[in-house]
Amino acid sequence: MPHAPPDPADHALFADPEGAEGVQVLPWPQAIKGRGSAWAIAHRFERDQREVFDDGWGSLDQQVQAQDLTPETQVLEEQARSILSSNQSPDIVFDLSINPYRGCEHGCIYCFARPTHSYLNLSPGLDFETRLVAKVNAAERLRAELSRPRYQPRLLCIGTATDAYQPIERRLGITRQVIEVLAEYRHPFSLVTKSSGVERDLDLIAPMAAQGLAAVYVSITTLDPQLARILEPRAAAPHRRLRTLRTLAEAGVPVGVSVSPLIPFINEPELERILEQAAEAGACSAFSIPLRLPWEVNPLFQDWLQQHFPDRSARVMARLRDLRGGRDNDPRFGSRMQGEGLWAELLQQRMRKACARLGLNRERTPMDLTRFMRPGASAAEPSAQGELF
Numbered sequence: 001m002p003h004a005p006p007d008p009a010d011h012a013l014f015a016d017p018e019g020a021e022g023v024q025v026l027p028w029p030q031a032i033k034g035r036g037s038a039w040a041i042a043h044r045f046e047r048d049q050r051e052v053f054d055d056g057w058g059s060l061d062q063q064v065q066a067q068d069l070t071p072e073t074q075v076l077e078e079q080a081r082s083i084l085s086s087n088q089s090p091d092i093v094f095d096l097s098i099n100p101y102r103g104c105e106h107g108c109i110y111c112f113a114r115p116t117h118s119y120l121n122l123s124p125g126l127d128f129e130t131r132l133v134a135k136v137n138a139a140e141r142l143r144a145e146l147s148r149p150r151y152q153p154r155l156l157c158i159g160t161a162t163d164a165y166q167p168i169e170r171r172l173g174i175t176r177q178v179i180e181v182l183a184e185y186r187h188p189f190s191l192v193t194k195s196s197g198v199e200r201d202l203d204l205i206a207p208m209a210a211q212g213l214a215a216v217y218v219s220i221t222t223l224d225p226q227l228a229r230i231l232e233p234r235a236a237a238p239h240r241r242l243r244t245l246r247t248l249a250e251a252g253v254p255v256g257v258s259v260s261p262l263i264p265f266i267n268e269p270e271l272e273r274i275l276e277q278a279a280e281a282g283a284c285s286a287f288s289i290p291l292r293l294p295w296e297v298n299p300l301f302q303d304w305l306q307q308h309f310p311d312r313s314a315r316v317m318a319r320l321r322d323l324r325g326g327r328d329n330d331p332r333f334g335s336r337m338q339g340e341g342l343w344a345e346l347l348q349q350r351m352r353k354a355c356a357r358l359g360l361n362r363e364r365t366p367m368d369l370t371r372f373m374r375p376g377a378s379a380a381e382p383s384a385q386g387e388l389f
Contacts, residue, residue: 031230031307031308032071032126033233034107034233034234035071035107035126035129035130035233035234036106036107036108036109036111036129036230036231036232036233036304037107037109037125037126037129037300037303037304038126039125039126039300039303040123040125040126040127041123041124041125041126041296041299041300042123043115043117043118043121043122043123043124043296044115044118044295044296045118045119045121071126071130072130073105073129073130073131073132073167073168074130074131074132075132075133075134075168075172076131076132076133076134077133077134077136078102078133078134078135078136079135079136079137080135080137080138080141081141082141082145083098083135083138083141083142083145083178084096084097084098084142084145084156085097085098085099089333090333090334091333091334091336091337093155093364094154094155094156094157094160094190095154095155095156096154096155096156096157097156097157097158097160097161098138098142098156098157098158098159098164098178098189099135099158099159099160099161099162099164100134100135100138100158100162100164100169100174100175100178101132101133101134101135101162101164101166101168101169101174102116102117102120102132102133102135102162103117103122103127103128103129103130103131103132103133103162104128104129104132104162104163104166105129105130105132105166105167105168105234106129106163106166106194106195106232106233106234106235107129107232107233107234107235108194108231108232108235109230109231109232109300109301109304110231110261110263110291110297110301111128111297112292112294112297113128113161113162114128114295114296114297114300115294115295115296115297116161117131118295118296120133124295124296124297124300125296125300129234132166132168134168134172134174135174136172136174138174138177138178139174139177139178139180139181142178142181142182143181143184143185146181146185146187146374147374153187153188153369153372154369155188155190155367155369156182156187156188156189156190157189157190157191157192158175158178158179158189158190158191158192159175159191159192159193160192163193163194163195163235164178164191164193165193165195165196165197165198166195166197166234167197167234169195169197170197170200175201176200176201176204179201179204179205180204182208182213183204183207183208183213184375185372185373185374185375186208186211186213186371186372186373187213187372188208188212188213188214188367188368188369188371188372189208189213189214189367190214190215190216190217190364190365190367191205191214191215191216191217192216192217192219192258193216193217193218193219194218194219194220194221194232194235194236194241195235195236195244196236196240196241196243196244198216198244198248199244199247199248202247202248202251202253205248205251205253206251206252206253209251209252209253209254210252211368211371212365212366212367212368212371213367213368213371214253214254215253215254215255215256215364215365215367216248216253216254216255216256217255217256217257217258217287218241218244218245218248218255218256218257218258218278218283219241219257219258219260220238220241220242220245220257220258220259220274220277220278221259221260221261221267221274222238222267222270222274223238223270223273223274223277224238224267224270225237225238225239227266227267230304230308231266231267242277242278242281243281245257245278245281245282245283246281246282248282249281249282249283249284250282254284254285254365255282255283255284256283256284256285256286256287256360256364256365257274257275257278257283257285257286257360258286258287258288258289259271259274259275259286259287259288260287260288260289261288261289261290261291261292262288262289262290262291262347263291263316264291264315264316264319264320264323264343265312265315265316265319266309266312266316268347271288271347271350271351271354272350272354275351275354275355275358275360276354276358278360279358279359279360283360284359284360284362284365285360285361285362285363285364285365286351286355286360287351288347288351289337289338290320290323290338290339290344290347291320292329292336292337293320293328293329294329294331297329298328298329302317305317319343322341322342322343323339323340323341323343323344323347324339324340325340325341
């Protein structure tokens with residue numbers, strides 16, 4: 001099992017608790033360029049626990065040097081048994097989701113989906129962004145599931161637990177294959193991404209959008225390129241995301257902006273400026289969610305705070321606890337996506353007023369479920385009927 005780092009305040013002290021002379025003190029590997037976390041944190045299902053031990057042969061020096069190297073991205077292929085996931089949360093507006101990949105190379109330190117790597121017996125830390133799983137038969141499984149006689153179209157979102165346009169999509173094209181199937185069946189969908197890669201598929205998305213079958217939400221967490229570089233190291237730069245938003249809007253695709261997550265004293269002060277830039281680029285709606293810290297995301301984020309913002313880490317965590325009823329994380333339906341208390345109300349008020357001023361307070365783009373039709377089926381078949389959301 002990967003060993004846990006000691007307190008970030010004192011780095012790594014491989015020392016005798018009695019303070020014996022000659023004890024070696026080594027610096028813990030700090031941030032890895034191009035990665036959100038350098039910590040291969042153990043996941044919550046680990047059965048074994050290991051500790052670092054200096055055997056006197058220089059093994060600790062070798063370990064630190066090895067971890068200073070930027071780890072390469074590995075992609076494992078998976079034959080998925082199912083590709084449509086049902087949503088059980090009343091906080092979410094969609095019914096079904098598709099995630100063509102597991103893990104995400106963007107490396108966003110705050111990603112709420114990091115703990116899902118635990119189910120693969122992999123670390124939610126470094127493994128989540130370096131050991132990816134590609135569902136290579138996603139399009140095949142989707143076609144099979146949409147072809148079932150009893151299937152009825154429901155609100156579908158792509159890229160909820162992984163970015164469907166992360167860098168490996170350029171080579172594998174699984175997301176494009178999925179959209180091709182949705183276009184074939186005229187099944188509506190929305191998509192959330194922080195990648196400019198979505199522009200590649202405008203030839204599919206724009207015609208569907210013209211029929212009320214597609215909408216895209218671009219995630220913009222900051223306008224500061226330096227902050228973006230450490231917060232979400234392999235995602236598109238902020239100015240590039242704004243250009244993507246504009247490109248989509250000019251192509252007739254309904255676009256919204258997600259200013260999520262809002263992290264107190266980190267990107268939260270930028271809320272209004274991000275909304276202004278997004279509206280100017282063509283966004284027609286917006287939403288935001290305060291930072292969530294489920295499971296292993298909590299220690300990973302706090303380690304990141306200590307590395308990059310040691311002067312304000314305590315203040316950030318104190319404000320987050322104000323938003324979460326005194327806890328680091330609040331998993332309860334109804335409050336987990338908005339927070340509670342005075343500071344949560346102030347954030348919501350800022351969001352409402354800015355959206356009203358900028359014309360971003362429109363409802364999310366309705367999806368036309370009535371157009372769904374299995375290839376070769378007649379329009380009169382019950383399977384072709386749906387409802388307008």
